[in-house]
Amino acid sequence: MRFFAISGNTQTKVETAGQKFKSIKVLNEMPADQMGKVMNMMAASLGVNCKFCHASNDGDYEKEGFEHKDMARKMLKMTFDLNKNYFEGRPEINCNSCHQGKSHPQPSFPLKPVAQETRPAQPEKKPSVEEILAKYETALGGRANLAKITSRAIKAQRIEPDGKTFEDEEILQKGSKMSVTTIYPSKQYGDYAVKEIFDGTAALKFGNGAKIELKSDETEQIKREAEIFANPNLKAIYPKMDFRFVDKIEGREVLMILATNSDGTRERLYFDMMNGLLVRRVASTPTVLGNFQFQVDYAEYKDFGGVKLPTTLNFAVPNIRWTRKVLEVKNNVTIDDAKFAR
Numbered sequence: 001m002r003f004f005a006i007s008g009n010t011q012t013k014v015e016t017a018g019q020k021f022k023s024i025k026v027l028n029e030m031p032a033d034q035m036g037k038v039m040n041m042m043a044a045s046l047g048v049n050c051k052f053c054h055a056s057n058d059g060d061y062e063k064e065g066f067e068h069k070d071m072a073r074k075m076l077k078m079t080f081d082l083n084k085n086y087f088e089g090r091p092e093i094n095c096n097s098c099h100q101g102k103s104h105p106q107p108s109f110p111l112k113p114v115a116q117e118t119r120p121a122q123p124e125k126k127p128s129v130e131e132i133l134a135k136y137e138t139a140l141g142g143r144a145n146l147a148k149i150t151s152r153a154i155k156a157q158r159i160e161p162d163g164k165t166f167e168d169e170e171i172l173q174k175g176s177k178m179s180v181t182t183i184y185p186s187k188q189y190g191d192y193a194v195k196e197i198f199d200g201t202a203a204l205k206f207g208n209g210a211k212i213e214l215k216s217d218e219t220e221q222i223k224r225e226a227e228i229f230a231n232p233n234l235k236a237i238y239p240k241m242d243f244r245f246v247d248k249i250e251g252r253e254v255l256m257i258l259a260t261n262s263d264g265t266r267e268r269l270y271f272d273m274m275n276g277l278l279v280r281r282v283a284s285t286p287t288v289l290g291n292f293q294f295q296v297d298y299a300e301y302k303d304f305g306g307v308k309l310p311t312t313l314n315f316a317v318p319n320i321r322w323t324r325k326v327l328e329v330k331n332n333v334t335i336d337d338a339k340f341a342r
């Protein structure tokens with residue numbers, strides 16, 4: 001089986017996992033930059049961590065002699081065969097289709113009716129994208145108030161999934177530029193500062209000042225978060241937007257817009273039907289096991305100088321999640337451009 005990365009209309013050969021990694025027997029032709037995603041999707045589907053199949057959670061991934069790793073190879077082959085033979089190669093079946101968060105799926109059948117998830121009643125007249133976006137702008141505080149805020153300095157916290165561990169964050173925004181610095185404290189090695197920047201054109205990441213390579217989808221997400229934060233005019237961000245349907249998130253009715261980016265990838269944007277605010281954004285990156293999702297839930301909007309901002313942001317990708325809590329917002333502070341420099 002061969003996998004290609006599509007860029008523009010040409011098929012470009014990219015570095016494969018077989019070329020980059022040391023002990024690959026199944027995923028040889030997969031683009032190497034999908035490795036982390038696929039591993040996290042497998043771990044999430046089985047509800048396990050890396051160590052379940054590997055020697056440890058942080059290294060030695062090429063080592064052999066592990067029963068679960070061998071079984072996972074068989075399972076990868078089976079999954080690819082199912083998709084190839086029964087779904088014209090579309091990645092309809094993945095590890096989660098059977099595993100559903102369990103390492104060992106039990107053969108059983110439902111013994112009582114399972115409640116069907118139904119979509120809420122659909123409106124007779126579909127709302128237009130323009131109506132949804134106008135309501136969003138008004139809900140945030142209105143165009144005049146939005147125009148008054150040109151920069152922000154924000155104190156926040158990154159909260160880890162255990163709910164107890166947290167790191168301090170400093171977020172700076174000036175026009176379309178944004179930087180997020182997260183400080184990971186360590187008594188042994190000293191503080192480690194991770195900084196993500198969107199300088200208006202490109203996204204960059206640094207660890208204690210040293211550049212960290214970003215995958216193309218990571219670049220896109222840093223950029224998009226900055227764009228959405230700075231600019232409620234989502235039409236300027238997404239070249240194409242279509243209202244799809246009314247859905248439900250945590251009991252609340254939401255309007256789903258399918259938004260297409262300039263590179264052709266799509267995102268789902270969910271707006272609260274009652275208050276008009278953006279409550280969820282889901283982006284996805286194709287992999288050999290299907291779409292790798294990146295989800296942000298925007299919650300607890302609060303007013304800061306006439307403009308509302310979400311103060312709880314829940315970020316999630318398969319196997320990794322974290323929360324950002326906004327603690328303090330200062331509007332229209334002077335920020336040196338050097339803060340967003342490469």
Ligand code: HEC
Pocket residue numbers: 020021022023024025026027028035039040042043046048049050051052053054061062068069070072073319
């Ligand atoms: C369900 C089992 C399973 C889990 C869980 C799992 N892996 Fe893997 N991993 C594999 C298998 C199988 C391969 C080899 C794939 C092949 O042969 O094509 C592999 C290969 C790798 C490789 C390539 C190593 C090399 O140089 O050959 C890396 C890196 C890796 N895994 C990282 C991770 C990380 C990080 C996690 C946790 C987020 C993880 N894996 C979780 C089964 C697993």
Ligand code: HEC
Pocket residue numbers: 042046068069071072075076079093094095096097098099103104105
């Ligand atoms: C069509 C259903 C199906 C799919 C798809 C599937 N599995 Fe499985 N998997 C099973 C079943 C059933 C078992 C238990 C087999 C047994 O008892 O011998 C299992 C067992 C395993 C085990 C052994 C667990 C243990 O505790 O011994 C691993 C590891 C595993 N699967 C990984 C994966 C990975 C990784 C994927 C995706 C690449 C995947 N599976 C996709 C059905 C599936």
